[in-house]
Amino acid sequence: MTLPFAPGPLGLGCAPMGNLYRAVSDDDVQGLVDVAFEHGVNLFDTAPHYGYGLSETRLGAALQGRDRDRYLLATKVGRLLVPVGEVEPADGQRAEGGVDGSDDDIFVDTPPLRSQFDFSHDGVLRSIEASLERLGIDRLDLVHVHDPDDHLDEAFAGAYPALLRLRDEGVIGAVGLGTNPAWIGDAVLERIDLDWLLLAGRVTLLDDSGLPLLDRCLERGVSVLAAGVFNSGVLADPVPGAPFHYAPVPDDVLADAQRMAEICAAHGTTLAAAALQFPARHPAVATVLVGASSCAELTTDLDLLAAPLPDDLWSALAGRGS
Numbered sequence: 576m577t578l579p580f581a582p583g584p585l586g587l588g589c590a591p592m593g594n595l596y597r598a599v600s601d602d603d604v605q606g607l608v609d610v611a612f613e614h615g616v617n618l619f620d621t622a623p624h625y626g627y628g629l630s631e632t633r634l635g636a637a638l639q640g641r642d643r644d645r646y647l648l649a650t651k652v653g654r655l656l657v658p659v660g661e662v663e664p665a666d667g668q669r670a671e672g673g674v675d676g677s678d679d680d681i682f683v684d685t686p687p688l689r690s691q692f693d694f695s696h697d698g699v700l701r702s703i704e705a706s707l708e709r710l711g712i713d714r715l716d717l718v719h720v721h722d723p724d725d726h727l728d729e730a731f732a733g734a735y736p737a738l739l740r741l742r743d744e745g746v747i748g749a750v751g752l753g754t755n756p757a758w759i760g761d762a763v764l765e766r767i768d769l770d771w772l773l774l775a776g777r778v779t780l781l782d783d784s785g786l787p788l789l790d791r792c793l794e795r796g797v798s799v800l801a802a803g804v805f806n807s808g809v810l811a812d813p814v815p816g817a818p819f820h821y822a823p824v825p826d827d828v829l830a831d832a833q834r835m836a837e838i839c840a841a842h843g844t845t846l847a848a849a850a851l852q853f854p855a856r857h858p859a860v861a862t863v864l865v866g867a868s869s870c871a872e873l874t875t876d877l878d879l880l881a882a883p884l885p886d887d888l889w890s891a892l893a894g895r896g897s
Contacts (some may be wrong), residue, residue, distance in 0.1 A: 577742070577749040577770045578716055582647055582862045584730070584855065585880050586618035587611050588802060591868035592633045593626020597629070598684045599868050601633060608637035610870045612646075614877050620720055620800065620864055621710075622651035622753075623702060627688040628709055635710035648712065649752055649773075649800075651721035652702040653732060654690040681821075694720065694729040699737040704745070716747070719773055720754035720763075727762060735767050744769075757785040764788070769797050772866065776803030776820060776853040780810060780835055780846075780892060781828060786857070793859040801854035802864040809851035810835075831895075838891050848882040849892065853879070856889075 576784045592604050595804040611619070619638070621630045631650065638646065694704070707713065718738055723730035738750045751771035760772055772792055777785030778801050792799050805811040807818035813832035817824045824832070836846040854860050863880065 576836045578647055579748065580772040582618035583615050584862060585616055585877060586620055586800060586862040587616050587873070588864045588866035589619055589630045589634050589719040590625040591866050592621070593624075593630035594626075594683045594685060595625070595866070595868070597868070600637070603869060604633040605637045606870045607867060607873055608634070608641075610873050612641070612689070614874070615786075616873075616877075617645065618647040618800075618864075619650065620649040620802075620860055621677075622654070622707060623709075624651070624654045624721065625658055626655050626682045626747040627685045627690060627703070628705075629682075629685055629793055631706055631709040634713065637709060638891055643712065643714075647716040648707045648710070649717035649719065649751070649771075650710070650715060651719045652699045653692060653694050653723055653726070653730070654835070655693045655698055655702055655719040657691050659687045659689055671677070692726055694723055694726045696733040696737045697735045699827070702738040703741070714748075716724070716748040717751055717771055718747050718749070719751040719771070721753045723752075724754070724756060724759055726742050730763075731766060735763075739768065749844070751800075755874075757788045759880075760785070760788045761791070764791060764795065764797065769795075771798050771800060773800040773802055773822070776806055778857065779804055779806050780853050781806050781819070781832060789857050789859040793857075797859070798861040799857070800857045800862050800864045801857075801860045802866075804850050804865065805847070805862060811847045813846065827842060834895055835892055838895060839888065842885050842888045842891065844882060844884055844888065845879070846885060848879040849888060851876065851879045851888075852882075 588795050621761045720734050722729050741747045742750050749770035753773040754760055755775050757777050774785050807821055809817040809819045809824045809850050815838050819828055839846045839849050855863050
């Protein structure tokens with residue numbers, strides 16, 4: 576694990592602090608952090624890409640005055656922030672908007688910056704230096720390589736050697752990977768001495784393609800942060816037009832989610848509670864990571880994680896198509 580202490584069962588994903596889909600205020604962020612501490616949430620996961628520095632800046636401000644030994648802080652490398660209009664894509668790098676690499680920006684009311692892929696050794700060092708400055712802290716507990724899907728060669732040659740050296744020198748606590756596709760996790764796990772894997776949207780009730788990867792993580796002692804447990808939203812509220820993997824949910828996927836909601840209701844619970852607790856059942860999963868843009872959302876997620884679920888619910892959900 577190579578962290579000073581274990582994270583709690585629920586971690587806070589900080590993309591919403593970067594105005595993901597809608598603007599939030601500095602007061603909203605401060606409230607989120609305060610509620611997190613009140614309920615024992617001790618891991619905060621951010622990235623330079625989230626709001627183009629806004630998430631890191633706001634999170635750092637909200638953590639000021641807190642005992643640094645009471646919380647774990649994770650950020651990411653692989654994207655450098657550059658001023659709008661000064662982007663010069665080269666060698667397959669380009670400025671990007673959405674988290675899926677599209678030009679459709681999903682962050683609103685952000686600083687005049689954009690992300691540019693850079694998985695080089697020097698790029699990683701520059702990224703960490705900038706993150707520490709934005710966060711206003713002097714150390715990072717966990718650093719993930721962020722979505723290296725189309726840049727694996729550069730990540731293997733530059734980013735990971737840099738992070739492993741920084742880990743050995745004690746500059747950072749642990750080295751991780753943040754990804755959506757399970758095959759990226761497999762590729763990195765084969766070559767890199769990872770401490771952590773952040774896997775988003777692939778250990779869910781609708782997409783469990785990441786389960787074999789979690790089995791391999793368990794064998795190798797790699798701890799897992801399970802993110803994207805609602806598959807962008809449809810598992811929290813299965814209605815037409817709900818998001819699924821950052822796009823409107825297809826009709827067949829919506830029908831499946833609605834069938835699961837009916838099964839959960841018949842068992843006296845909700846689909847959202849089952850979705851949040853599903854990845855936590857795998858022994859490799861140390862923490863379920865949720866993004867929240869308000870105190871109410873965070874307390875709801877805490878309640879969902881603590882909700883008692885009947886043992887036969889899982890077999891009923893697994894057999895829904897039979």
